[in-house]
Amino acid sequence: MSDRVGGWLDERTGWRLVWDGVFLRQVPKVNWAYTLGSATLIVVVNQIITGILLTIYYVPSVQDAYATVDFISHDLTAGWLIRGMHHWGASAMVLLVGLHMVRVIYHGAYKFPREITWLSGVGLLVLTLAFGFTGYLLPWDQKAYWATVVGTRMLEVTPLIGDWALRVARGGDDLSAVTLSRFYGIHVWVLPAILLLLVGLHLYLVVRNGISAPPKKGE
Amino acid sequence: MAPMDRRKFLSRATVAIAAAIGIGWAVPGVAYVLSPAKKKTGEAEWIVLGAADRVDIGTPSLFKAKVTKTSGWVSTEAEVAVYVVTHDGREFRGFSNVCTHLGCRVRWVADQNEFFCPCHNGVFSVDGQVVAGPPPRGLDEFPVKVEDGQIFVSLEA
Amino acid sequence: MREQDRRDYLEKYQEDKKRGIPFFPNALFKDAIVSLLVFVALVVLSAVIGAELGDQANPSDDSFTPRPEWYFLWLFQLLKFFPGNLEFVGVIILPGAILLILAALPWLDRSRTRNIRGRPIVLGFVVFLFLGVLGLTVQALLAAEPPLEAAGGDPVALLYTENCSGCHGTSIAVPAGVNLGDVISQGGHEGMPAWSGDLSSDEIDALVGFVLSPNGSAVFQDSCSGCHQAVGLAATQPLTLRAALQPGSEFEPHAGLDLPSLDESSATALVNFLIAPDGHRLFVLNCAACHGNSAQFAGTRNELLAIIEKGGGHLTMPAMGGVLPDADIAALAAYVVAPDTAPASSAALFEADCAVCHGTRVPVAESVEAATEIIVKGGSHQTMPVWGDVLTAEQLDALTDYAYEASQGSPAVLGKTLFEQHCTVCHGEFGEGGASPVDPSFTIGPISTEQYLVTRDYITIRAIITQGQPDSGMSPFGLAFGGPLDADEVGAIVAYIRSWQDNPPVELPPAVERAPLLVDVADIYAGFCAQCHGADGEGGIGPSFQSPEWQAIHSDSQLFETIDLGHPATAMIGWGDILTDEQISGLVELIRSLQGGPGTPGPVAEVSFSGDVLPIFQSKCLACHGASGGWSAESYQSVMASGNSGPAVIPGDAENSLLGQWLLGTGTGGFMPPSGSLPTTEVDAILAWIRQGAPDN
Incomplete structure (x- = not known):
């Protein structure tokens, strides 16, 4: 039965080719450190799912942001869990990306032919931090507000364009409704779009070039 | 364990874990999305109007109370006005002061012993029945109870 | 990597793959296990700790101490090592460089070696980066939270929390040599406000x-707050403070109190708190009384x-x-040993022979023999206190840094010269202003009043000098605006102008400046001049106008100028901003009419060296300026010829004679005699003698 359904689907989609290429491919013998990449991926998926769920109720305005986060955390069923997982997912993401990078450096896995994979990884690191920075403001509590005040003020010290950079980041001289709205847009639309592109590229390259083998002594 | 068995076991375990994680997301996610729907305001909320001995027998008295209505994270405050009537000091009835015709506010005219709506001359009896004018039905009645000398009204009915 | 290496690698990788495992399910199983663990960890963290939601953001409540999320903490901490203008290194350059190196890693490390043992540089870099980030994060986590709760009881901590922590976090690393008091009160760098408007100077000290x-x-x-308030106590005299901290104190106010005993480091911290190791302030408190603005020092x-630490024996x-x-x-x-029981004449002797240097202060000696020995032999005197016993190491360092820098030519000294070159034309020598040289109908207001200086912080004055005041006819002086001064020079002028603030040469608020008093000259004299010069010009704090000598040696224009601009070394202020020129001219006439006064002896023709001047030299100068070398006050010949800095007297020109400058305190060295200025009459007599051409009469 399942064979027949699979066959029917395969004739029309060619999914078996993809399945064989992605999942049934041969990989070198690897150790537990190689799971860090997929652990990061699962957190990415977690962030996407919980993030989408959060946007259902969250309203990015100065009047409502805090109230809606409060509503999510305290009034909705499992809201605390969704928000908690998104919150902790952000930290886990940074941690896992860092460890994953250390693993790659340790094994020299950024070398030929995986340079582009590495480069997209560095891009994903920056993206992760950008997610963290923009997302931190959204609950609009004291911690969020003042950390972002200081965080954006750091831009001001840039030589020549400091003032300008600060105003671009805040959307004005002060941290305001405009800032909140922009951070929300960036966090929810711009960064995820780039994230999907880069993750897609990263995974495609991992499949195409294969997982690097742990180098033995003298290699 | 034979290689095939091991392979089968690993496959199943992997799929099972994936399913577990999937369920781990799906169940709270669905509950989260659906939870506002499940929250029926359900039980009548009793609003304190005031002391029962303020109501003279046979004469409707107007009570006003502030009601906070919460929907989601937005709270709105509304004022309700209820005429409370008793004929024996034990049985109390509460009537809306909104005319059933076009929504003007009725007021009690003691001389005529009737509720009068100034907009189109609608007239209601002391028990809320239409006496004259265009109103299609009697004044809306709310459940009223008295506990410890305080009158409570429920706006749910 | 060469072509061959690449081919080798791909070949070898194919072999590895052949000997490897299928991705699904063997490799993926491990991934699934770890994923599950991560998922469970997230759920557990959410359930146990949850996601905190603090109070709603309140942009007007700046007492909140901001702290970034943990993964930015290291960057936050890094900033503390890059204060001021270097901040962008910590914010932009360092993280940017790290990122760039990371991104370029495959091209930086091009060797074919993949095993970490063959790549020590990469290993080193990663370990360094890891330890650096970890170390900074830990440091930031450990950094004492500003005592928000403790702040309830600690008013100074509360001050800090309310006013500083918003930008500076829990603590501030202050580079050596920074005058922190000034930075706080005047605003230091861009974005830091001047606090002097909001905080009292006691609070700033604290x-x-x-x-x-x-x-x-x-x-x-x-230990102390039970009785004392920190803001009131800060910056008292260190000697008093040290005495007050002695265990089992003999310090009078502490007598009979059960004082908590402090260990050494606590005591040091306490002293550093009450008298901050801030060089400029320490100098003002401890040194300026004897050394003025700066001490000359060549070592x-x-x-x-x-x-400073061990005290000086440098007066002989x-x-x-x-x-x-x-x-x-x-x-x-x-x-000296026992003033009360000494012979009656001894007090007069002391006055004559010792008071010049020792003032009224009686030097202490244990016994008459010891005192005799010192008087007979003279020699080195411990005139400078041993500060090493009084100040903490931090304070000594700060004080030395400041004093050393100041002795090399403090900004204020440099600024004075520059001010004279560039500013006096319009603003007058002391910033008193006056008629504009370009447009005499326009009056330039004084810039040296306290009010003017209090209301303008460093940044403002700097901007005015650099960019000019186009509406008021002041051209820009900054290099960037086409002027002649670079940033350091402008800074020096600002420092000089700022130095007026404690002791403004012009004491009138700008508001009064253009409202000339419409009263007649006699009333002006009675109202203002008589306070110092006497109702009939008989003198007092100021010199006597009745004195014929005085009248003889001052020309009308000198009188006019002195009234107009004041006298730098005395309490005579410039009246030019209050009085019109006509009124001043009238005052000059009035002063002339006072000569002789009611019941003074007739005019004395001239000052005599032997009769008037030499006796002053003998009683006031000879004790030091006699046999011990340098300029000698002994005789006419020695007065005119001796000295290590050229002739002391330029006949006819009292103001430019070294002697005159020392007596008036207008030279570079300060005042003579060291115990304070001679009485006005004596100074005037000596100056008059020089103006006469310093005759040997």
């Missing part, structure tokens, strides 16, 4: 102490430190043996 010695604040809170910093007392009769020496010795 804040400086708190920033430089936060532990001290805690010690104070524990190295370490030598200076040694002098002349040997009096042989100079004074033995009987006088005996009387003096007795007077």
Whole structure:
């Protein structure tokens, strides 16, 4: 039965080719450190799912942001869990990306032919931090507000364009409704779009070039 | 364990874990999305109007109370006005002061012993029945109870 | 990597793959296990700790101490090492460089080696990066939270929390040599406001102490706050403070109190808190009384430190043996040891022979013999206190840094020169202003009043000098705006102008400046001049106008100028902003009419050296300026010829004679005699004699 359904689907989609290429491919013998990449991926998926769920109720305005986060955390069923997982997912993401990078450096896995994979990884690191920075403001509590005040003020010290950079980041001289709205847009639309592109590229390259083998002594 | 068995076991375990994680997301996610729907305001909320001995027998008295209505994270405050009537000091009835015709506010005219709506001359009896004018039905009645000398009204009915 | 290496690698990788495992399910199983663990960890963290939601953001509540999420903490901490203008290195350059190196890693590390043992540089870089980020994060986590709760009881910490922590976080690293008090009160860098408008100077002092010695604040809170308020106590005299801290104190106000005993480091922290190790302030408190704005010093910093620490023996007392009769020496010795029981004449002797240097202060000697010995032999005197016992190491360092820098030409000294070159034309020598040289109908207001300076912070004055005041006809002086001065020079002028603030040469608020008093000259004299010069010009704080000598040696234009601009070394202020030129001219006439006054002797023709001047020299100068070298006050010949800095007297030009400058305090060295200025009449007599051409009469 399942064979027949699979066959029917395969004739029309060619999914078996993809399945064989992605999942049934041969990989070198690897150790537990190689799971860090997929652990990061699962957190990415977690962030996407919980993030989408959060946007259902969250309203990015100065009047409502805090109230809606409060509503999510305290009034909705499992809201605390969704928000908690998104919150902790952000930290886990940074941690896992860092460890994953250390693993790659340790094994020299950024070398030929995986340079582009590495480069997209560095891009994903920056993206992760950008997610963290923009997302931190959204609950609009004291911690969020003042950390972002200081965080954006750091831009001001840039030589020549400091003032300008600060105003671009805040959307004005002060941290305001405009800032909140922009951070929300960036966090929810711009960064995820780039994230999907880069993750897609990263995974495609991992499949195409294969997982690097742990180098033995003298290699 | 034979290689095939091991392979089968690993496959199943992997799929099972994936399913577990999937369920781990799906169940709270669905509950989260659906939870506002499940929250029926359900039980009548009793609003304190005031002391029962303020109501003279046979004469409707107007009570006003502030009601906070919460929907989601937005709270709105509304004022309700209820005429409370008793004929024996034990049985109390509460009537809306909104005319059933076009929504003007009725007021009690003691001389005529009737509720009068100034907009189109609608007239209601002391028990809320239409006496004259265009109103299609009697004044809306709310459940009223008295506990410890305080009158409570429920706006749910 | 060469072509061959690449081919080798791909070949070898194919082999590895052949000997490897299928991705699904063997490799993926491990991934699934770890994923599950991660998922469970997230759920557990959410359930146990949850996601905190603090109070709603309140942009007007700046007492909140901001702290970034943990993964940015290291960057936050890094900033503390890059204060001021270097901040962008910590914010942009360092993280940017790290990112760039990371991104370029495959091209930086091009060797074919993949095993980590063959790549020590990469390993080193990663370990360094890892330890660096970890270390900074830990440091930031450990950094004492500003005592928000403790702030309830610690007013200084509360001050800090309310006013500083918003931008500076829990603590501030202050580079050596920074005058923190000034930075706080005047605003330091871009974005930092001047606090002098909001905080009292006591509060600023206390804040400086708190920033430089936060532990001290805690010690104070524990040990002293029961009786004392920190903001009132900060910056008292260190000697008093040290005495007050002695265990089992003999310090009078503490007598009979059960004082908490402090260990050494707590005591140091406490002293550093109450008297912040802020060089400029320490100098003002401890040194300025004797050394003025800066002490001349030519040695190295370490030598200076040694002098400050161990005290100086740098005044030499002349040997009096042989100079004074033995009987006088005996009387003096007795007077010094026990003033009350000494012979009556001894006080007068002391006045004549010792008071020039020692003032009214009686030098202490244990016995008459010891006193006699010192008087007879003279020699080195411990005139400078041993500050090493009084100040903490931090304070000594700060003080030495400041004093050393100041001795090399402090910004204020440099600024004075520059001010004279560029500013006096319009603003007058003391910033008193006056008619604009370009447009005499326009009056330039004084810039040296306290009000003017209090209301303008460093940044403002700097901007005015740099960019000019186009509407008021002041051209820009900054290089960037086409002027002649670079940033450091402008800074020096600002420092000089700022130095007026404590002792403004012009004491009138700008508001009064253009409202000339419409009263007649006699009333002006009675109302203002008579306060110092006497109702009939008989003198008082100021010189007597009745004195014929005085009238003889001052021309009308000199009088006019003095009234207009004031006299730099005395309490005479410039009246030009209050009085019109006509009124001043009238005053000059009035002063002329006062000569002789009611019942004064007739005019004396001229000052005589032997009769008027030499006796002053003999009684006031000869004790030091006699046999012990340098300029000698002994005779006409020695007065005119001796000295190490060229002739002391330029006949006819009193103001430019070294002698005149010393007496008036207008030269570079300060005042003579060291115990204070001679009486006005004596100074005037000497100056008049020089103006006459310094005759030997």
